[in-house]
Each structure stands twice: as structure tokens, then as C-alpha cells.
Amino acid sequence: MANMKKEELQKIVGKNFELTDEQFAKLEKFVEIFAEKNSHINLSAIRELNLIWSKHIYDSLSSVDFISKNNPKTILDMGTGGGFPTIPLAILFPEINFYALDSVAKKLKCVDGFANELELKNVYILNGRAEALGHDKKHREKYEMIVTRAFANFSPMLEMTMGFLKEKHYLLAYRGPEHNLEDDDLVLDYFGGFAENIFHYSLPTEETRELWYIKKVEPMMPQFPRHIGTPKKEPIILT
Template structure:
């Protein structure tokens, strides 16, 4: 274990998260594969090793600091990009059954190759727009936990993500430092999509000290048939009270 891995392990142990040697090996494979593929396609602007461990791996795992992962079996990651936060969560919590949805086929190809190299099971990588995939019966109202990491404003994310959540399941939006306005703007979409904010947790990343917020939303009813609207509409015309 080198200094970067030791720092990673120590930071996680503060939150009672312990990794085995095999799990550390998987994170190193993840890092090397990410950098290798990033030379062929744009997966991330962050490629320096220590920064990847902190800003991608640790940041992804921080979702588990405020939500007990033992409560979730099925997890969907919407707009996952290079696999954050779902693949780090899957490495750290192998019991999870993960479904990753992303609209770019090249990213899905990367993720399928990554899953194979990591030797992880129960991980499905689905190519398609969230609005289209959420209408398929095998994904609609099916997941214990759904997450998205800063891919859009909250009122848009609600329409992307809540249709995947089962009744009484949880959607956690991983957001940056400024969220007050988003919380206000999202109230109508929450009522339409049968979601209720349970709590908002704040975290300061170690070392660089940037702020993250975790908006935890409970699904209180089945998704109405008219949602999500057709692909492109949620971003173009977010849900607001008329």
C-alpha cells in the first residue's frame, strides 16, 4: 500500500468504512483503466492519481457516510458517466445489485469493460436516455436506492430519477455547494413525481475542503403514467407550477 492508498484508507476509516486488499486492488485497476480509456475518449478532466482517489473514489463513497448501504439491495445510477458513484459503491459494498444508465454508448462500453476487469457481478450497464429506460417495466418503480451525481438541476433530476425508485425507496441527489435555490425550485416536481425530501446532508471533502450536499428524497407513491415526459423535455422544460 503506497501513500495515496494509505491516505484513502485512513480517510474512509474515519467513517467506519474498511477496505480489504482485494478491494484496494480493484480501485487501482479502476484508476488505471479510467486513465487508459480517457486517452481515447473524454471520461473525466481529473486524471492525477491522488485527485482521482479523492474527488472520484472518496467522493462517490461519501454517499454511504449518511445512508446505511445495508438498507439497499438494488441500486440505479442515472447518468453515471465514468461510473460514479455506483462502481466505487459496488466495490466497497459487494452485496449491491447495480444498474447503471447512461445515454452515451461509448461510456457504456467503458463501463462494461471495467466491470469485466474488476470481476464484479450483479452489475448491469444500460445504454439509453433516462426518460426512455424509466418507462420499461423492468426498471420502473423497481429500485431501493437511486442516485445521480450532479448531472442536472434538482427539478430535472427528480424527473430523471424518481420514476426508477420503488415506493418507500430513496433517491439521493449528490450536489455541490449551492443548493438552496434548487431545493425551492424542485418543490413542484417533487409533488408531481411523488417524492418528499427527508433530509439534506452537508459534507466537506477532506484536504481540498470543497462542499457537497446529499439531498435524500423518499418515494411516497407510484410514478404517475405521464412521467417521465419524452426524452429531452425535462431538460428543455423543467417541471414548474403553471
């Protein structure tokens, strides 16, 4: 069964990146310690080991090929929750510094614990609200790549992430297939982004997913993001 899992993961990471036995062993350990912690602290509604593999690990690693080709020095995970995709990606890319941002301190404490137990030296914790940190000079336009699986709605996601991203660099947005492409293009342009490509794939559960490669082509307007809670309560809608 372990070999099947590794073969499946190799398919999603792509032919340009070879998943090593050591990396796979760390992924196995992460699944074990995540499941154990998740039984005590609600990090995810997904508790079955096979679903952690297929819905969290496999999905997280769909960005590996693009990351390996672009080789960023820093990646910000916006809304990391229980550590996805930060921890799986940090296992595969020890040379990249990952910054896991979340507003829930107890979740970040778990993520920090996972990184320590897995001996990952490239994971850093950021506790705070994106709406506030997005205006902080320490974080504004400081990251070479952003990844996020945390947003159901496109407009709040762009408003809360694009300010962190350096110009001419990429936001990788993990998404489901239900959305309006025309509306997405309008709000992308408004926040200074351009969808360069969309990678379509299926999870082992046969659910369809998309990974959007969004390039920041111009600075985001300085008034964004708006006050805490506003992007989700009053999303920018363009028609």
C-alpha cells in the same frame, strides 16, 4: 501515501463500514485503469490521479454509510458516465446488484470493461434514454435505490429518476451547495418525493458537497418523464 488515502476514504464511508485492504486495492486498480482509458476516450475532464481520488472516488463513497444501513438489493446509477459511483460502490457492496444507465454506448462499454477487469459480478449495463426507459414496465418502479451524480438541475433529475424507484425507497442525489431549498421542496412534492435528510461534507479539495436522501412517498404521475430531451429543455418550475 496509500495509507493516507485509505484513512481519508474510511472517514467518508463512516465508522459503521470498515474498508478492507482488498477493497482499497481494487479502488487503486480502478483509478489506474480509469485514468488510462480516460487518456484515450473522454470519460471525464478530470485526468490527474489525485483529483480522480478526491473528486470521483471520495465523492462517490459519501453514500456508503446510508447504503449499508438500508441494504438495498438493487441500485440504479442514473447517468453513470465513466462509472461513478457504480464501480466504487460495487467494489464495496458485492452483494448488491448495480445497474449503470447511460445514453452513451461507448462510455458503458468502458464501464463494462472496468467491471470485468476488476472481476465485479454485480454490475449490469443499461444503454438508453431515461425518458423512454422510465415508461418501460421492466424498469418502472423496479429499483430499491437510485444514485445520481449526473444532473446539474434538480427538476429534470427528479422527473427522469423517480419513475424508476420503488415507493418508500430512496434516491441519493449528489449535489453542490448552490440551490434554492424552497423551490426544491415544491418540485420534490410534485414528483412524489420528500427530502428526509441532507448530508453535508467536504472533499479533500475543500469543495463543499451535499448528499440528499430523498424518499419516494407516493407514485410519480404516469405522464412523467416526458419525451426525450423535454425535461432538460423545459424543466418543471413551481413557485
